[in-house]
Amino acid sequence: MPFLFRDTLTGETRELATLEPGVVRMYNCGPTVYSTPQIGNFRAWMFADVLRRALELGGHEVRQIMNITDVGHLTLDDTESGEDKLEAASRREGVTAWDIAARYTEEFFESARRLNILPAHEYPRATQHVPEMIAMIRGLIDRGHAYVTPAGNVYYDVATFPAYGRLSGNTVEELEAGARVAVVPEKRHPADFALWKRDEQHQMQWDSPWGRGYPGWHVECSAMARKYLGDEIDIHTGGEDNIFPHHECEIAQSEGLTGKPFARLWLHNRHLLVDGRKMSKSSGTMYTVDDIEARGHSLRALRYMLLATHYRQPMNFTWPALDAAAGAVRSLDTSVRGITAADGVADDPSLAALSAGAETRFLAALEDDLNVSAALAVVHELRAAVNRAQTVSRGDAARLRGTWERLDSVLGLDLLAHAASTPEARPDDAEIQGLVDARTAAREDRDWARADAIRDELAARGIRLEDGPDGVRWTRD
Ligand SMILES: [Zn+2]
Helix, strand or coil: CCCEEECCCCCCEEECCCCECCEEEEEECCCECCCCCCHHHHHHHHHHHHHHHHHHHCCCEEEEEECEECCCCEEEHHHCEEEEHHHHHHHHHCCCHHHHHHHHHHHHHHHHHHCCCCCCCECCEHHHCHHHHHHHHHHHHHCCCEEECCCCCEEECHHHCCCCCCCCCCCHHHHHHHCCCCCCCCCCCCCCEEEEEECCCCCCCECCCCCCEEECHHHHHHHHHHHHHCCCEEEEEEEHHHHHHHHHHHHHHHHHHHCCCCEEEEEEECCEEECCEECCCCCCCCCCHHHHHHCCCCHHHHHHHHHHCCCCCCEEECHHHHHHHHHHHHHHHHHHHCCEECCCCCCCHHHHHHHHHHHHHHHHHHHECCCHHHHHHHHHHHHHHHHHHCEECHHHHHHHHHHHHHHHHHHCCCHHHHHHHCCCCCCCHHHHHHHHHHHHHHHHCCCHHHHHHHHHHHHHCCEEEEEECCEEEEEEC
8 A cells, every 4th residue: 555645735645656666765854953852842753753664664765864953043044033042052051053063963862862763864964064055055046046135145036936835825925915024125025035144253154155154044954855865855844833934945945946846745743732832941841851751751651652643633742641651651561571472372363363454454554644543553452452362372472573573663662672671570559559540540531442451451460450339449360
């Protein structure tokens, strides 16, 4: 079956038809490295990771490129306003902008590694690709898509690119009518965006045909995508906040230069909210992976939580939801660990059919615009069925482990390694009571799937529950 995705550019659900059969060229907008990445940022990179893993499970070879934005930019670059976050961090921490970039690039890699995000094939740094950006800007000037102002700034001339606004709906006329862009006298049109800023005060500056300065943010991605993936790519991803202006401008630059369609599919993930609200520094909700661990939670639970919400749905982070994710991971661990093989037990054909069926349905769910809810439902059905099977033949055990390995190649929870390295401890009374209480709470919330998952987990660990008029009683087998 082909993969189907909802494409932001056309608004249609479209088949993934790659330029080169079997090979997916994918570009993901990566971090701007001026502070420790927080879990909201990781939603986008977890989406990219699960997408890549799903494509690989589906038999594609994926060439994944994620940029590192390590050049500082004004937040509102084109109106000369806002702050340069790298330079602001440099003042705050008393080191250079270069040191800031190096430090937070490392922190990004470290957090990504701890979340078991597969490394991209390349992580091009903007600071190391300025010649490619200058070449692209030159090409755009030669083709009449960009102009140099007397002050030495270079702008993209949006009026020369009629498709501008197709991705975001912010057409040149719309922008004018809504006065969405401030007037800067040296620009031909208020929506024109900077390709090169002449600035000899900026900490990061390079020589260019237009004087010393630094590149615009948008041209970085166009230039690096082209260098590593070619003029045309299969999938471009980013957070919904990247749609405008960033990706709109990338299309104008890349297609303005090459005359070819830039990305065949544009996929965008929605934001992560904390307790139903936008994360903010003032409310203390910009959690990092260290914050999650400091509160005693595992990053496997965080990973499960980040992948369990469909990428086009807003995701709401709450501590109880993280507890629920931890419970789901525990129930998978228990099930995988519980696959006990014995000699003299005959193969059970229904188990082989169950494994194969689970794999087929899991992949089919992912092929349907990465339907993770359906994929996880398959995972938990398999878990429950395996729990019921108890002792199995050696052949069935090997088959089941193979199935878990393939499902986990997308989940990224290291289920088999985890099961092997942590033999089940006999649960103590407090732990059992905690799970029983969590099940009661889930039932009160009418979250039957969660309540059943906890009952199954307890059953797999030899605990029997009895619902009675005075509450729940439990006994050990
Ligand atoms: Zn980008």
